[in-house]
Amino acid sequence: MTLNFRITLVAALLFCAVPAQAGNRFINFAGGLWLVKDHPAPGPIGTAFNYWDSSEDNVWVDAQGKLHLKIRQIGGVWHSSQVTLLDALDFGDYRFQVEGNPDLFDPNINLGMFQYTNDNEEIDIELSRWRDPLEPDAGQFVVQPYFNGPDNIDRFNISDAGNLSSYRFNWQPDSVFFEAYKGGAVAPQADADILHQYYYDGPDVPPLAPFAQIYINLYLLSGNAPTDGQEAEIIISDFAYTVPIDGDLNGDGFVGIDDLNLVLGAWNQSAPLVNQRADPSRDGFVGIDDLNTVLGNWNAGTPPPPNSQTNIPEPGTSVLLGISVGLSGLYKRRRNVNTLF
Numbered sequence: 235m236t237l238n239f240r241i242t243l244v245a246a247l248l249f250c251a252v253p254a255q256a257g258n259r260f261i262n263f264a265g266g267l268w269l270v271k272d273h274p275a276p277g278p279i280g281t282a283f284n285y286w287d288s289s290e291d292n293v294w295v296d297a298q299g300k301l302h303l304k305i306r307q308i309g310g311v312w313h314s315s316q317v318t319l320l321d322a323l324d325f326g327d328y329r330f331q332v333e334g335n336p337d338l339f340d341p342n343i344n345l346g347m348f349q350y351t352n353d354n355e356e357i358d359i360e361l362s363r364w365r366d367p368l369e370p371d372a373g374q375f376v377v378q379p380y381f382n383g384p385d386n387i388d389r390f391n392i393s394d395a396g397n398l399s400s401y402r403f404n405w406q407p408d409s410v411f412f413e414a415y416k417g418g419a420v421a422p423q424a425d426a427d428i429l430h431q432y433y434y435d436g437p438d439v440p441p442l443a444p445f446a447q448i449y450i451n452l453y454l455l456s457g458n459a460p461t462d463g464q465e466a467e468i469i470i471s472d473f474a475y476t477v478p479i480d481g482d483l484n485g486d487g488f489v490g491i492d493d494l495n496l497v498l499g500a501w502n503q504s505a506p507l508v509n510q511r512a513d514p515s516r517d518g519f520v521g522i523d524d525l526n527t528v529l530g531n532w533n534a535g536t537p538p539p540p541n542s543q544t545n546i547p548e549p550g551t552s553v554l555l556g557i558s559v560g561l562s563g564l565y566k567r568r569r570n571v572n573t574l575f
Contacts, residue, residue: 301473345362348449356377374390379438409435488538502519504520
């Protein structure tokens, strides 16, 4: 996780605001320091009517560095779990790796992974059936306030997520790009791995704020006990924050042949109907602008290990021009397309 001076200063201020005392517990996870929530009585707003337990029986990091969150009964009272990253991060890419199958959660349980400044400046990834065991779409992406318009909330199906899945959002000054996919790689390894993608560029994109923090919680909706009466556990095996490189469409930290192939594989297609990573211009169409983003940043970043990508040498200017001109001959006049956003 890459931190800067502003972030370190915020962490220091938060330490002052949250002094070490009974009830405050901190854990190290994914390279950062997290506060574990503890509250003996239910709160009045947000995750209302939940009791929170910060003990090692409810929240812990195992020997492999994975975060475990539980919902369990203590003295006849159900307790939820939450952690908050003390560092306030910048615009960039946020990725959560989940072990377990949230599609099988009791309908009263929700897993939230989100960035929060206040109720009107918040980016949410939530996995829940929302009290309805027959709800087909157990995943949702939200830019708060969710009620400001239909584009602020987007539901999707996670029934094929399996036991290891990843959820991310790329937060920029004027947009948020969400993605859910199977596996734990930095990006989907194949289009078939993509569970859902969503692009939001409406008026409610949160501005950069000094205390915009990352939260992860496993809690009971309105404090209602699990309908099956069973405790629940989820594992967050990793959290990563990175600053994206222009042209690095597959998220491996390097602009190369894999990124070029993403564009060529979706050439002349409507981005909402194909892998939206192939449309860095975010105009809803994969074409010359997207190609030029890759070629214009060729070989930027750090090459991944040889076995993870077929590296090719940086092409000369004439080669880049030839590729761009050649493909521009195939480029159809951009047309209006219906999009999902």
